Amino acid sequence: MAIIPGPLLQTVNSPEDLKKIPEEKLHEFCEELRQYIIDVVSVHGGHFAASLGVVELTTALHYVYNTPNDLLVWDVGHQAYGHKIITGRRDRFATNRKYGGLSGFPKIAESEYDTFGVGHSSTSISAALGMALAAKYKGEAGRKVVAIIGDGSMTAGMAFEGMNHAGVSDADMLIILNDNGIGIDPNVGALKEYLTDITISPKYNKFKDDVWKAMNKLPIGKRISKGIAHKLADGLKGMINSNANFFESLKLRYFGPIDGHNITKLVDTLKDLKQIPGPKILHIITTKGKGYALAEKDQTKWHAPGLFDKVTGEIFKKAYDTPQPPKYQDVFGKTIIELAEKNDKIFGVTPAMPSGSSLKYMMEVMPDRALDVGICEQHAVTLSAGMATQGLKVFCNIYSSFMQRAYDQAVHDVAIQKLPVIFCLDRAGLVGDDGATHHGCYDVAFFRCIPNMIVSAPMNESELRSLMYTAQLEKTDAPFVIRYPRGQGVLADWKTPMKEITIGTGRKLKEGKDIALLSFGHPGNFAASALRTLQQEGIMPGHYDMRFAKPLDEALLHEACRQYPKLITIEDGAVTGGFGSAVLEFMAKHGYKNEVRIMGIPDRIIEHGTPGELQRECGFDVEGILQTVHEMMNEKIVVKEGRLSV
Structure with missing residues (x-):
């Protein structure tokens, strides 16, 4: 079935084409772009809600900035579908995530507009800062660099490290905080509460208005001198209430929050911020799934729903005549509850993937014994190690490819101390259409070389249950890796009795x-x-x-x-x-x-x-x-x- 883009979108094969659209028609373009994403993803599959939430931002960025000379660094890439469509890949968008087709994420080898390959979260600020410092060193004074990061990604330590360095640099870069309150699952932690306080604060909204009144006095179309910009920044700091101290304490000039779905406001704001040198952050408020009511209502379900009827919202599932094997992740999620009901020392920990890992089941029935720590794999591992020192049996559930981000902690905090943390590595092996950034290729090799480490893999669901049972036994006193693939297992009748497996036996x-x-x-x-x-x-x-x-x-x-x-x-x-x-x-x-x-x-x-x-x-x-x-x-x-x- 041919999917026809709207009349404005048909004219856009590059950001240069986008710039030819009158500013007063950009809202129409955004609606066409949003509808095109809905049409294509409903028929061909892919990530969904994240890109709908940044349609206006994506349009404004390519409208205001001179891409690809100006560099846009997307965090993760679930949100970059509109970016791909605007930058010459509209007619190939239906091949997204298919074998031999477009990658589901920005990818340097795919387009000059994809400045950095992304798939794991929280890399954008560090990468953008590196680009901005390189531009300064090379004397490319006119080149702008923008990092677009979701607030879920902002919870990771790497994002804080990048901001900490950016604030003391003189790099000309803009960080856009896309605040929608959700990554794949709802965001957790103090930062979420902090951003909520900023968003709803009457004082802060007054501050916002004062900021933009000051900005409107700037000489439009003229380059502002560095001295004037610094004076303006100092003046704005005086208007900031206590809620903004976090970003300002990192010496990042903070602007916002503003409505991320108001295309006119976004374009005007970005034009103004282009004139202010140095590191700065713009806080925008968006709704994940914007423009598709069901996705706005249930953002986790519609993160990547598969094929669906865009009119009724029915998500198509294969019909089977006989009972089908469950997903390995669900076997984990149900089995850990069985074990925890009999062993009060068992805890579950996951870094921001309770739905993907199925730890959500334990969080529902045992909320005090199952923890989502945000996108913080390093913290998840060392937290689990700390709990293990106190005699707890912690199932630390992390995707295999994400486990790479906590390798030092696995060595230094777990293996050297021979703490019996149980690593359940979901999505081991070839995961499919997420591609190279998500394949669980390396865990066997990088865990096998670590002393004290047990490395196992079940052939089926029954074996997974027995390995989990064995790992939580009191006499199992070493770190224990259990790796299993994405998707269905092989046993429809999977709920078999658990039994101890002698470690190191096949x-x-x-x-x-x-x-x-x-x-x-x-x-x-x-x-x-x-x-x-x-x-x-x-x-x-x-x-x-x-x-x-x-x-x-x-x-x-x-x-x-x-x-x-x-x-x-x-x-x-x-x-x-x-x-x-x-x-x-x-x-x-x-x-x-x-x-x-x-x-x-x-x-x-x-x-x-x-x-x-x-x-x-x-x-x-x-x-x-x-x-x-x-x-x-x-x-x-x-x-x-x-x-x-x-």
Whole structure:
């Protein structure tokens, strides 16, 4: 179905085209842009509510600033769909987040207007400051730099670090605080309360009016001297009430709050702020999901709803004739409640992802034992370590790719002290259409090299439950990693009895001959499926579900190495330093000379697509396993209609 943009939007293929639209018609353009995002995302999927909330801001920025010479740095990128459409990617927007199509986030390799690759939050201020300092050093006095950050992202320590440096620099940069009270889930913490106080303060609204009256006296169209600007800034500080002390204490000149959906006000404000040099912050108030009533009402649900009927709001779900397996995250969310009901030492901690991780279930029934700490992975890990020193069993639930942000804390605060924090790493492996910034590729490799660390992965939901049970036992006295993928598992009847698993032991699932499959985690299901096909062809591989990458089940490995001359390791993590590497290290230590193939995520950046498409690209899907077995067994391979046969 062809989606036709509105008449004004049809004329805009670049910011230069946007500037040709009369200012009094910008509100019409914004409505067309908002409707186009709704039309495309409802049919093709993607993130939704965040970009609707910044339509006016996006339009104003490209209308006022000289992009791409002036640099816009978006935080995360969920909110950058309008930016992509304005900057020449309108006709390709339907390919957003699809295999081979546009990235769901700004990406340097995709467009000169995408100044910085983003996917994880709170990087914009630091990156923009670096660009502004570089422009100053290179003598590019006319170049402007703007960081656009949501208030959810502002909770992270990196944002504070960036502001702390920016305030004492003389970098010419503007920070725009997009205050909508929500990231993916509602924001938490003192900053949220602080911003609310500013927004509703009568004194502060009077201050705002005084500021803009002063601004209106500026000579429009003329460049203000640095001295005059500093005097103006000093004068404005005198009008600021106590609520603004936080930003002013960091020596950032603060302006706002203003209505982020008033395009005229935004354009006028940005034009004025362009004339004031130095580091400054503009606070705007927006509504996530603006212009689509259902998204405004339930912003978490409509963050990324999938395909939907834009008229009725019905979100399309696949219909199944039989019960389907649950998502791994939901198995975690329900199982931790079961465990916590029997063990009063259990706590749950997540950095701003209670819905994504399904810790929300525990937060509903045990609100005093489940904590959302905001977008603060480092804090989440060290908080969990502190609780562990007092005898608590903390399930610290973090997406695998976000765990990278707290690596030092995992080493310094947890592993060195051998504190039994339980790391439940959601979204391990290839996550799909979020792409390179969100794939959980590296956790096995970076955790496996840390002393005292236990690294495990369940093959199915039942194994996940038993690993969680084992991790919370009193005798488990070391940090324990449990990694599992995004999406559905394999067991419709998943609520199985939990049992203790001896740490460092795997399972022999199938006796065979000549060749053995050693799988780690969910890809063991791909191996099992391939094995059934191979048996029909007369090939009888053995299959071991190893369960632990550290410590390895050495008894099983000795058995496999002695019995099978050919081995294949299968994992959904980086092959460099991952589970397969661990097997090779074991073999080298014990002098084994078996022929080995390592299957997993290759040593390159994997872009976006469905998990199935990406697993096929990386070669460890069912067909990839079949092909590798055939190659090692010296069979002739024939590819026909996407399937392998001998």
